[in-house]
Amino acid sequence: MKPGKFDYYCPKSVEEALTLLEEAGFDGKIIAGGQSLVPIMNMRLSAPECLIDINRLDELQFIEHDDSKMKIGALTRQAEVERSDVIQKHLGLLSEAVPNIGHVQTRNRGTFGGSLVHADPTAEIPLSLMALGGTLYIASKEEVREVNVEDFFVTYLTTDIMPNEMLTEIHIPVPKGRIGFSFNEISRRHGDFALVAAACQLSIDSQDRISNIRLVVGGVEPVPLLVEEANEIMQGETLTDSLLNKVTDIVDEKIEPESDLHATAEYRRHMAKNLVVRTIQSAYERARGENDERT
Numbered sequence: 001m002k003p004g005k006f007d008y009y010c011p012k013s014v015e016e017a018l019t020l021l022e023e024a025g026f027d028g029k030i031i032a033g034g035q036s037l038v039p040i041m042n043m044r045l046s047a048p049e050c051l052i053d054i055n056r057l058d059e060l061q062f063i064e065h066d067d068s069k070m071k072i073g074a075l076t077r078q079a080e081v082e083r084s085d086v087i088q089k090h091l092g093l094l095s096e097a098v099p100n101i102g103h104v105q106t107r108n109r110g111t112f113g114g115s116l117v118h119a120d121p122t123a124e125i126p127l128s129l130m131a132l133g134g135t136l137y138i139a140s141k142e143e144v145r146e147v148n149v150e151d152f153f154v155t156y157l158t159t160d161i162m163p164n165e166m167l168t169e170i171h172i173p174v175p176k177g178r179i180g181f182s183f184n185e186i187s188r189r190h191g192d193f194a195l196v197a198a199a200c201q202l203s204i205d206s207q208d209r210i211s212n213i214r215l216v217v218g219g220v221e222p223v224p225l226l227v228e229e230a231n232e233i234m235q236g237e238t239l240t241d242s243l244l245n246k247v248t249d250i251v252d253e254k255i256e257p258e259s260d261l262h263a264t265a266e267y268r269r270h271m272a273k274n275l276v277v278r279t280i281q282s283a284y285e286r287a288r289g290e291n292d293e294r295t
Helices: 014-025 036-044 078-083 086-090 092-100 104-109 114-117 124-132 228-234 239-256 263-285
Strands: 008-009 028-031 052-053 064-067 069-073 135-139 144-148 153-156 166-173 178-186 195-203 210-218
Touching: 014 166, 028 036, 036 144, 052 124, 052 144, 069 086, 069 092, 069 114, 078 086, 078 092, 078 114, 092 124, 092 178, 092 195, 114 124, 114 166, 114 228, 124 166, 124 178, 124 195, 124 210, 178 263, 195 263, 210 228, 210 263, 228 239, 239 263
Parallel strands: 008 052, 028 052
Antiparallel strands: 064 069, 069 166, 135 144, 135 166, 178 195, 195 210
16 A cells, blocks of 8 residues: 655754644654654555655754763664664663664664654663653754653553654663663564563662662553562562562563454463563673673
């Protein structure tokens, strides 16, 4: 199938793009990588009256950092994030997660911000950002507002962004101290959408006690699920099988996966608990300096 008719615009500045969005309202769509939007339009699941192509907005394509945070432009290609030495050094979770996105061609076109705005609950970048924490900067003609990642995802394929707004950049805190991270997913084959995924970043003190953990599970809820209770019960504790069992019990109670053509709800529930154990263990070992292939 082919998309319906639409008007096409190619603004040369963020200001021009925001003006076009303001004028288009609900009838306009931004396109950058097009990895998700184009197939949806081809299947006539979306029929915008105008497309606003932001690929010329070089000001939205950057990776910058200081001692406290990493700044990533919304138009930054996923492949740039994957190859970035700075990302690998300071935000290893992203470096581990991004290679799971589709294939090389997908990542060459797909954008960091586009994945967040599409808001697939199993997608690698939304899960990673939820585990890392961070702030999204969303611009309209009137203002630029800040939204914490915990408040950004509303429901399946839906975010806090309004029709006249555009995601411009993402700020992620740079973790300090003894940090561990891990990302795992299960898919039918490499490059497919994940059936279930888990991401984790944690820190430990000098006695190997967990001081903070952000555990996220994908594919089991309409949005990436931050398991806040895991931090509550694991703080001040060293990792044990008993502690892991408590976390998996919490995950089992919180999630409500659905069945589809690819997997049953029971399978997703079972694998989510297995991935949680594997992901926490791997992150903890990394924090202790064990089994890290990067060192």
